[in-house]
Amino acid sequence: MSERFINPAIAAVPPSAIRKFFDTASTLKDAISLGVGEPDFVTPFPMRNAAIDSLLDGETQYTTNYGIMPLREEISRYLMERFHVGYDPRNEILVTVGASEAIDIALRAILSPGDEVLIPEPCYISYQACTRFTGGVPVQVHTLAENAFELDAGDLEACVTKRSKVLILSYPSNPTGAVLPREKLEAVARVAIKHNLFVICDEIYSELTYDGFTQASMASLPGMWERTMTISGFSKAFAMTGFRLGYLCAPKPYVSAAAKIHQYTIMCASRQSQVAAWYALKRGRETGYEDISRMRESYNQRRRLMLKAFGDMGLECFEPKGAFYMFPSIMKTGLSSDAFCDRLLQEKAVICVPGSAFGDSGEGHIRCCYATGTDKLQEAFERIAAFLGTI
Amino acid sequence: MNGVKQQILEILSNDCRTPLEQIATMTGLGLVEVAQCIDELEKDQIILRYRPIINWDKAERQRVEAMIEVKVTPQRDFGFDAVAKRIYRFSEVKSLYLMSGNYDLLILVEAPTLKELAQFVSERLSPLETVTGTATSFVLKRYKQDGVVFEDSGEDTRLAVSP
Numbered sequence: 351m352s353e354r355f356i357n358p359a360i361a362a363v364p365p366s367a368i369r370k371f372f373d374t375a376s377t378l379k380d381a382i383s384l385g386v387g388e389p390d391f392v393t394p395f396p397m398r399n400a401a402i403d404s405l406l407d408g409e410t411q412y413t414t415n416y417g418i419m420p421l422r423e424e425i426s427r428y429l430m431e432r433f434h435v436g437y438d439p440r441n442e443i444l445v446t447v448g449a450s451e452a453i454d455i456a457l458r459a460i461l462s463p464g465d466e467v468l469i470p471e472p473c474y475i476s477y478q479a480c481t482r483f484t485g486g487v488p489v490q491v492h493t494l495a496e497n498a499f500e501l502d503a504g505d506l507e508a509c510v511t512k513r514s515k516v517l518i519l520s521y522p523s524n525p526t527g528a529v530l531p532r533e534k535l536e537a538v539a540r541v542a543i544k545h546n547l548f549v550i551c552d553e554i555y556s557e558l559t560y561d562g563f564t565q566a567s568m569a570s571l572p573g574m575w576e577r578t579m580t581i582s583g584f585s586k587a588f589a590m591t592g593f594r595l596g597y598l599c600a601p602k603p604y605v606s607a608a609a610k611i612h613q614y615t616i617m618c619a620s621r622q623s624q625v626a627a628w629y630a631l632k633r634g635r636e637t638g639y640e641d642i643s644r645m646r647e648s649y650n651q652r653r654r655l656m657l658k659a660f661g662d663m664g665l666e667c668f669e670p671k672g673a674f675y676m677f678p679s680i681m682k683t684g685l686s687s688d689a690f691c692d693r694l695l696q697e698k699a700v701i702c703v704p705g706s707a708f709g710d711s712g713e714g715h716i717r718c719c720y721a722t723g724t725d726k727l728q729e730a731f732e733r734i735a736a737f738l739g740t741i
Numbered sequence: 742m743n744g745v746k747q748q749i750l751e752i753l754s755n756d757c758r759t760p761l762e763q764i765a766t767m768t769g770l771g772l773v774e775v776a777q778c779i780d781e782l783e784k785d786q787i788i789l790r791y792r793p794i795i796n797w798d799k800a801e802r803q804r805v806e807a808m809i810e811v812k813v814t815p816q817r818d819f820g821f822d823a824v825a826k827r828i829y830r831f832s833e834v835k836s837l838y839l840m841s842g843n844y845d846l847l848i849l850v851e852a853p854t855l856k857e858l859a860q861f862v863s864e865r866l867s868p869l870e871t872v873t874g875t876a877t878s879f880v881l882k883r884y885k886q887d888g889v890v891f892e893d894s895g896e897d898t899r900l901a902v903s904p
Contacts, residue, residue: 368902375901385902475904524904561769647748651767658766701901722897724756724763 363479367707371691375701382730384718385701387524389589389674391648393626394641397590400629401622409625413618415609417445417597421624424631425597431635433556433567435580437599444609445627447619449554449583449596451612454480456550456579456598457516459607461486465515470501471709472525472677474552477518478709489514492711495679498668499528503537510545517542520552521565522672525708525717527653529559529672532566539571549578554596555673557587557642560650563671569599576601579608586673587642588630593623649674652720652727659731663738674721677705681714683741691716697740698733742787745770746778750787753779757791794889798882805858806835806851806880809866810844812873821845824871833861844876 353361368385375381392398416422422439429435437443446452453476461467463485469477470491478488491509493499506517519538521530530538542549551568559565569578583596598608618624634642653674660667660678667678680690687704694700705712720727748768752759765775782788797804813824821839825846829837836849848866852858862877883891 366904368904372900372902381901383897383899383901386899387903388899390897390899647751651748651752654766654769655763703902724759724767728763 359483359485363482366475366479367688368475368703371695371701371703374695378695378699381695381699381701382722382726382733383701384720384722384727384730385703386719386721388591388721389586389645390721390723391589391645393588393590393593394630396633397588397626397630401593401626404622404625409621411621413621413624415613415618416441416443417619418621418624418628421445421628421631424628424635425599427635428631429567429580429599432639433553433570435567435569435575435599437580438602441602442599442605444598444605444612445619445624446583446596446598446612447616448585448594449552449581450476451616452581452583452596452598452608453477453518453550453552454483455608455611455615456581456604457481457486458484458611459604460516460548460550460579464513466511466513468506468509468514468517468547469709470506470519472499472523472705472712472715473518473709474520474524475708477520486516487513490709490711493526493528494711495666495668495677495715498670499523499526499677500530500534501538503534503541506538507541507545510541510547514545514547516550517547518550518552519568520554522555522559522670523675524555524673525675525703525705525712526677526715527670527673527675528668528677529563529565529670531563535566535568536571539568539574542577543573547577549574551578551580553580553582555586556582557639558646558649558674559672560646560653561671565672579604584627584630587645588627588634589641589645590623590626590630593620593626595619595623595627649721652722652724655724655727656718656720656731659727659735663731663735665734665738674719676718676720677712677715678718679715683738685741687713687716694734694737698737700730700733700737745774746782746787749775749778750782753788753791794887796883796891798891803853804851805853805855806849807858807862808878808880809848809850809862810840810876810878811846811848811866812875813845813869813871814873815845816871824869827869827871828866831861831865833858833865844874 422443425443426437426439457480461484466487466489467481468489468491470493481488489509491506556565569575569580579600581598584590656676665678687706691702691704703717705715765772815821816823833850833852835851838847840847
């Protein structure tokens with residue numbers, strides 16, 4: 351009976367492939383998870399306290415659809431200072447429920463049924479699904495481990511058709527940890543301009559880059575601001591995942607369109623989360639972003655640890671310069687990424703996410719998150735090494 | 742002090758048993774370089790000792806702890822240092838701080854029994870001629886020490902798998 355009622359466009363989208371691992375993992379007691387997608391730091395206390403103060407002050411009402419003005423002003427300053435992109439807090443910034451909502455409403459604001467969306471893969475799991483929810487057509491652009499999963503402008507251009515409308519770009523990347531060097535970003539920008547593409551740029555991991563690499567923002571490149579939506583949030587850099595707070599920035603007409611959906615469906619992000627986020631940026635500005643630096647350094651130490659461990663195990667892995675993931679190849683085991691993760695969980699109680707969950711280009715790899723205590727990481731490495739010995 | 746040494750201190754202060762090789766990997770330094778840095782930190786008396794944080798309540802060892810606020814008369818030419826030195830030489834004194842505020846020195850003392858601790862205060866500390874007053878407060882329970890919560894389950898509250 352449900353077939354008659356459920357929207358076929360929704361029914362056609364498969365549930366997230368990571369779900370089944372979650373179900374098995376929750377039944378195992380001594381499992382070590384490298385499958386998380388969030389920081390292992392608790393939100394720094396001053397931000398939590400700002401939210402508490404807001405509650406104690408009785409700030410329990412709706413905010414404006416766009417988000418409280420002090421937060422938008424801080425976002426505007428922050429993006430200019432850190433990423434050299436300028437947005438007017440009055441009408442070019444929309445505060446959303448996480449970057450996830452921003453991705454959804456960005457696509458809904460831009461796409462018409464049949465429009466093609468160029469999606470470099472492996473990529474975050476929601477890009478394809480959200481595209482399909484709108485009736486858009488996802489087009490895979492493969493990126494390769496041997497190119498450090500950097501998007502090649504030539505490969506992108508080869509996928510462009512008359513129906514291509516949007517490119518979704520996300521560097522540093524979840525799941526690979528890859529970054530996109532400036533010259534490659536510029537080459538991608540030239541393709542976008544040449545073929546009149548709109549770029550939705552998910553920059554949620556922008557603050558988490560290592561060993562001196564800085565990820566340039568697409569909207570900061572000449573000729574790109576007017577055709578780019580910059581999406582980011584507080585989850586990763588500020589360890590605020592549970593606050594669910596993100597933002598979307600673009601020229602006024604695009605923000606107005608996205609705001610229309612936000613206005614009718616969400617109304618506004620949680621006021622307490624907005625206050626905590628405002629305080630995160632204000633405090634960051636005043637302290638030289640010391641919380642971010644501290645957490646980044648800690649991730650970097652563990653990144654080096656994991657890279658060496660995989661090297662010692664003989665698992666091929668390029669050195670990722672961003673986010674908090676590694677994406678080693680497990681091809682030499684002869685197992686599919688799904689089978690590898692399944693067996694690793696059943697036999698050694700270590701949770702990793704199969705690369706295939708992030709698109710076809712992810713097959714033959716597994717995503718491992720190093721945002722976990724070093725003692726647990728070391729134990730996980732021992733278990734993975736032992737597992738490899740049994741294959 | 743350079744950033745590398747700060748990083749090493751950070752790692753050791755979190756777990757002083759972290760193997761040299763692991764520290765080298767985490768900091769991106771060579772093994773020799775890490776060993777040299779630690780050696781310097783020890784020589785410069787920045788690292789003084791490597792000690793575990795112990796929950797003595799679970800170790801079933803009888804001990805009584807107290808914080809003693811002490812008022813003293815500073816000595817000419819030596820200020821508080823000479824008095825402090827006189828006090829920290831007592832083996833019962835585990836920590837000693839010079840404080841701002843209503844009293845001068847804060848002492849953390851430890852003794853096997855209440856009686857011995859009382860004797861320390863009445864027979865050894867108070868009679869010192871520079872000591873003009875003491876206020877002793879007994880430690881009833883330790884919740885957190887040096888950043889470590891004693892009864893923390895350490896449970897990771899994150900979802901085991903998330904996108």
